[in-house]
Amino acid sequence: MPSHQYQPCPSSKKIIVADGSLTTVAGQGTIPLNPVFTLKRVLHVSNLTANLLSIRKLIKDINCSVTFFLDHCIFQDLATGRTIGQARVKDGLYMLEVQGSSSNSPSLSFISVNSNKTDVWNHHCRLGHLSFKTLRNMFPSLFKNLDVEQFHCEICEFAKHHRVPFPTSDSRSVSPFTIIHSDIWGPYNIPNISGAKGFVTFINDCTRMTWVYLLKRKSDVSRILPNFTNMIRNQFRVSIKGFRTNNARDYFNHITIL
Numbered sequence: 713m714p715s716h717q718y719q720p721c722p723s724s725k726k727i728i729v730a731d732g733s734l735t736t737v738a739g740q741g742t743i744p745l746n747p748v749f750t751l752k753r754v755l756h757v758s759n760l761t762a763n764l765l766s767i768r769k770l771i772k773d774i775n776c777s778v779t780f781f782l783d784h785c786i787f788q789d790l791a792t793g794r795t796i797g798q799a800r801v802k803d804g805l806y807m808l809e810v811q812g813s814s815s816n817s818p819s820l821s822f823i824s825v826n827s828n829k830t831d832v833w834n835h836h837c838r839l840g841h842l843s844f845k846t847l848r849n850m851f852p853s854l855f856k857n858l859d860v861e862q863f864h865c866e867i868c869e870f871a872k873h874h875r876v877p878f879p880t881s882d883s884r885s886v887s888p889f890t891i892i893h894s895d896i897w898g899p900y901n902i903p904n905i906s907g908a909k910g911f912v913t914f915i916n917d918c919t920r921m922t923w924v925y926l927l928k929r930k931s932d933v934s935r936i937l938p939n940f941t942n943m944i945r946n947q948f949r950v951s952i953k954g955f956r957t958n959n960a961r962d963y964f965n966h967i968t969i970l
Contacts, residue, residue, distance in 0.1 A: 717742045718756070727757065735759045750774070795851045832863060841868050884918055889944060890953045891917035894937075896962055898927060914940055917956075930962045937963065 718741035726734040739756040751765070752773055771778055776787045776796060785806055787797040799806035832854050835847055844863045848855045885891050898910015908926035912933055915922045925936045941952055957963055 721755075727755065729760070794849075795853065797853050829858065829863075832858065836863070836865065841865060841871075843868075886918070888916055888918045888921075889948065889950050892952050892955050893917060894955055894957045894963070896927070896930060896933060896960055899930065903928075912936060933962045 718739055720739040721737045723736060725737045727737055729735055735757055736759070737755050738758050740753055741756070742750065742752050743754045744750045750773065751770070767778060770776075771787075774787075774796075775790050777790055779786050779788070783801045785799045786795055787799075788794065789796050797808070799808055801807075832844070832847065835851060835854060836842060836844065839847070842850075844860045844865075848860050893915040894913060896910065896912045900909050903909045904926070906926065906928075908928050910927040910930065912925050912927055913922060914925075923940065925932075925940070927933065927936075945951055955963075
C-alpha cells in the first residue's frame with residue numbers, strides 16, 4: 713500500500729483492538745486509496761491481520777456522506793452530491809479493493825469502486841431508464857473498466873421511435889365480412905394461465921365486431937385462420953371477401969382457406 717509522509721511512532725503509543733488487548737503502533741502517515749480517497753494520519757499496526765477504516769475518519773477526511781444498505785453502502789460527495797464510491801458486503805464486512813493493487817495484496821479500503829455490467833443495468837432500470845452517459849456522470853465508479861458505448865437498451869430505443877400516424881378514415885364496408893382486419897400480437901415472455909403468449913384479432917370492417925384468439929405460438933395462426941373462415945361461413949352463410957393484414961409471414965404458413 714503506497715504511503716506518504718510516514719513517521720515512526722514511539723513504542724509507548726498503543727491502541728486497544730477488538731479483543732480488548734493493547735498493541736503497539738509502529739507509525740502513521742498519509743495513504744491515497746485512489747484519486748478520490750486520501751486518508752490522513754493512518755496508523756500502522758503490524759499485528760493486525762486486516763486493514764480497517766473508520767467511517768467517521770473517512771467522511772471527515774474526504775467530506776462525504778455514507779448510506780448503508782443490506783448488501784452495500786454508497787458514498788456521496790457533500791459538495792456536489794455525486795456518488796464517489798460504493799462498498800459490497802463480503803464475509804460480513806464492507807470491502808473496497810484498492811485501485812491498482814495486486815491480487816496478492818490485502819484489501820485495505822471500505823468502499824468498493826469495482827463494478828460490473830449487472831450493476832450498471834440495475835441502476836439504469838431503477839432510475840427509469842436513465843441514459844448511460846448521465847448514469848456515468850452520476851456514478852463514475854460504476855463504469856470502472858467499462859465503456860459507456862457498449863450499453864444499448866432496446867426498450868429505450870423503441871420508446872424513442874417516431875412513427876407516422878395512419879390517416880383518419882371514415883370509410884366502412886357496406887356489408888359485413890367484405891373486409892376483415894387482422895393482426896398478431898406477441899409473443900410475450902410471460903405466458904398466461906393457459907400457456908398462451910400472444911393473440912390474433914379479426915375485426916369486421918363493417919360492424920367492428922371483433923374476435924380474439926389466444927396463441928401459444930405464432931404458428932397457431934395457420935390453424936386458427938381456416939377455423940375462423942369456416943365459422944363465419946357456417947354461422948352467417950357468407951364467405952369473407954378479403955383480409956387486410958400487415959403481410960406477416962405467419963398468415964401464409966401452410967394455410968388453406970376453403
